[in-house]
Amino acid sequence: ALRGRGLDVHLFQRSGHVLQPFGEAVADRVEPELTAQGVTVHTATPVEALCGDDRIEAISYDGGRQPVDLAVVGVGITPNTGVVADTDIELGAGGAIATDKFGQTSRPDVYAAGDCATAHHTVTGEDTWMPLGLTANRGGRAIGSTVAGNPEPVGDIAGTAVVKAFDLECGRVGLIDDEAAREAGFEPVRKTITAESRSGYYPGGAETDVTLVADRETGRLLGGAIVGADRAAVRINTLATALNEEMGVAEVERLDLAYAPPFSPVWDPILVAAKVLRGSIQ
Amino acid sequence: ALRGRGLDVHLFQRSGHVLQPFGEAVADRVEPELTAQGVTVHTATPVEALCGDDRIEAISYDGGRQPVDLAVVGVGITPNTGVVADTDIELGAGGAIATDKFGQTSRPDVYAAGDCATAHHTVTGEDTWMPLGLTANRGGRAIGSTVAGNPEPVGDIAGTAVVKAFDLECGRVGLIDDEAAREAGFEPVRKTITAESRSGYYPGGAETDVTLVADRETGRLLGGAIVGADRAAVRINTLATALNEEMGVAEVERLDLAYAPPFSPVWDPILVAAKVLRGSIQ
Numbered sequence: 001a002l003r004g005r006g007l008d009v010h011l012f013q014r015s016g017h018v019l020q021p022f023g024e025a026v027a028d029r030v031e032p033e034l035t036a037q038g039v040t041v042h043t044a045t046p047v048e049a050l051c052g053d054d055r056i057e058a059i060s061y062d063g064g065r066q067p068v069d070l071a072v073v074g075v076g077i078t079p080n081t082g083v084v085a086d087t088d089i090e091l092g093a094g095g096a097i098a099t100d101k102f103g104q105t106s107r108p109d110v111y112a113a114g115d116c117a118t119a120h121h122t123v124t125g126e127d128t129w130m131p132l133g134l135t136a137n138r139g140g141r142a143i144g145s146t147v148a149g150n151p152e153p154v155g156d157i158a159g160t161a162v163v164k165a166f167d168l169e170c171g172r173v174g175l176i177d178d179e180a181a182r183e184a185g186f187e188p189v190r191k192t193i194t195a196e197s198r199s200g201y202y203p204g205g206a207e208t209d210v211t212l213v214a215d216r217e218t219g220r221l222l223g224g225a226i227v228g229a230d231r232a233a234v235r236i237n238t239l240a241t242a243l244n245e246e247m248g249v250a251e252v253e254r255l256d257l258a259y260a261p262p263f264s265p266v267w268d269p270i271l272v273a274a275k276v277l278r279g280s281i282q
Numbered sequence: 283a284l285r286g287r288g289l290d291v292h293l294f295q296r297s298g299h300v301l302q303p304f305g306e307a308v309a310d311r312v313e314p315e316l317t318a319q320g321v322t323v324h325t326a327t328p329v330e331a332l333c334g335d336d337r338i339e340a341i342s343y344d345g346g347r348q349p350v351d352l353a354v355v356g357v358g359i360t361p362n363t364g365v366v367a368d369t370d371i372e373l374g375a376g377g378a379i380a381t382d383k384f385g386q387t388s389r390p391d392v393y394a395a396g397d398c399a400t401a402h403h404t405v406t407g408e409d410t411w412m413p414l415g416l417t418a419n420r421g422g423r424a425i426g427s428t429v430a431g432n433p434e435p436v437g438d439i440a441g442t443a444v445v446k447a448f449d450l451e452c453g454r455v456g457l458i459d460d461e462a463a464r465e466a467g468f469e470p471v472r473k474t475i476t477a478e479s480r481s482g483y484y485p486g487g488a489e490t491d492v493t494l495v496a497d498r499e500t501g502r503l504l505g506g507a508i509v510g511a512d513r514a515a516v517r518i519n520t521l522a523t524a525l526n527e528e529m530g531v532a533e534v535e536r537l538d539l540a541y542a543p544p545f546s547p548v549w550d551p552i553l554v555a556a557k558v559l560r561g562s563i564q
Binding site for chain 2: 132133134135137138155156157158160161162163164169171173231233234236237238240241245247251255256257259260262263264266267270271
């Protein structure tokens with residue numbers, strides 16, 4: 001949006017690549033796209049200070065100083081648990097209010113949902129803290145039903161997220177970080193493939209990269225990421241559904257996914273990724 | 283494509299609405315779109331004859347005659363089983379060559395795949411004949427693996443299909459026909475909802491209609507259809523995955539599907555449909 005208004009945009013990123021939660025394969029597509037669209041990307045470059053007297057005039061970082069008119073700061077969030085600070089209600093993952101599968105806190109008559117509360121992770125089975133919009137919405141509705149006498153679980157969270165970077169659509173779901181997968185007791189194996197989004201002869205297709213991560217021992221799908229310019233992001237919902245059902249990579253490979261030249265090649269990019277990953281596990 | 287070249291296009295359809303396998307809710311969106319794009323749609327109008335001497339000059343139908351320069355005829359297909367006509371190899375659903383889950387025919391050393399062979403239906407569990415491109419591809423690969431000593435099931439078929447009608451994208455999967463659902467032993471309940479494809483404030487969204495069909499007694503999802511102008515078709519893969527896993531509508535409603543304003547409202551249209559259908563079952 002800022003580039004669209006003709007501004008000179010610099011992106012400073014502390015980590016080694018952009019879009020950290022989406023994994024390296026997505027970042028490897030997004031960074032050149034940002035550059036091509038005129039954004040100057042500074043990875044592995046923490047901002048040290050916002051400089052200026054009355055207003056921000058520059059930011060400083062290791063080895064440099066960048067004059068700016070405007071700074072958009074994204075430094076993460078923490079759960080706002082002030083509302084229970086003076087109570088004995090227990091906190092859990094990420095310092096959020098610990099809840100069970102009905103959103104109930106450690107006190108039977110108190111429920112919590114949304115960005116302040118923990119949730120149950122689809123893949124690890126552990127409590128986690130992932131503040132996302134749908135999770136908050138679902139939790140609110142389910143708890144409303146539960147306290148009105150009709151118990152309704154708030155639902156697990158797979159960490160499904162999608163984002164747009166100019167024309168690139170990015171999606172991620174589940175455990176795609178090797179370290180997180182190992183901590184959860186899995187031995188992650190990963191493959192990234194590039195496939196066309198449409199039949200080769202049909203105009204308008206775009207290269208779509210799919211990364212899948214599975215557990216070597218069981219073949220269970222652990223997570224995935226997708227990036228591409230042609231309807232890539234919503235394809236992540238197929239993987240979110242597969243994770244919810246604890247599907248193995250071999251089962252994903254046999255899914256009857258849609259084929260028609262304007263929308264997909266005979267083998268959907270997800271099926272290609274499952275086939276390649278399965279080949280490397282067996 | 284014919285309209286794109288400026289031709290006067292008439293569509294004659296024997297059934298009461300177009301795109302019969304996609305159900306009425308999709309047809310109710312597609313027919314006005316076809317009309318708006320200049321196609322004259324004649325539903326419930328079987329063509330009686332192609333007329334002409336040296337070449338086709340007109341088609342005749344009950345109560346009329348339409349001069350034409352060109353006729354594109356779609357009257358369905360039948361499985362080509364000539365290759366086994368002089369053998370004792372058994373035929374099955376739709377007159378196709380009967381196969382088991384490895385593609386094996388009634389003769390142990392003979393396998394069949396593709397448009398001539400039966401397949402195992404994801405929802406009904408019965409043999410069926412649904413000639414679709416991915417099914418043929420999967421079957422060929424799996425049988426190749428099996429006969430090479432590495433048994434590999436050919437995979438079930440959910441009847442996932444997508445099609446483009448000008449700017450409208452249509453998808454269908456599973457059992458969406460009431461009669462077929464009853465024959466398979468289910469009591470179908472159906473809901474169609476209309477939801478925006480993006481957050482209301484984000485430009486480029488389009489009304490997306492989702493039809494879901496479930497079994498009243500068990501709540502199991504039986505099938506679904508989707509139509510809309512903004513990334514509607516590939517969303518059908520979420521339902522194909524849910525059918526493969528025999529998910530219930532309540533489970534579908536709790537899926538952690540992707541939300542970001544350019545791609546989806548907080549509640550994906552599929553989640554809205556699951557919520558509404560579940561409400562009508564309970």
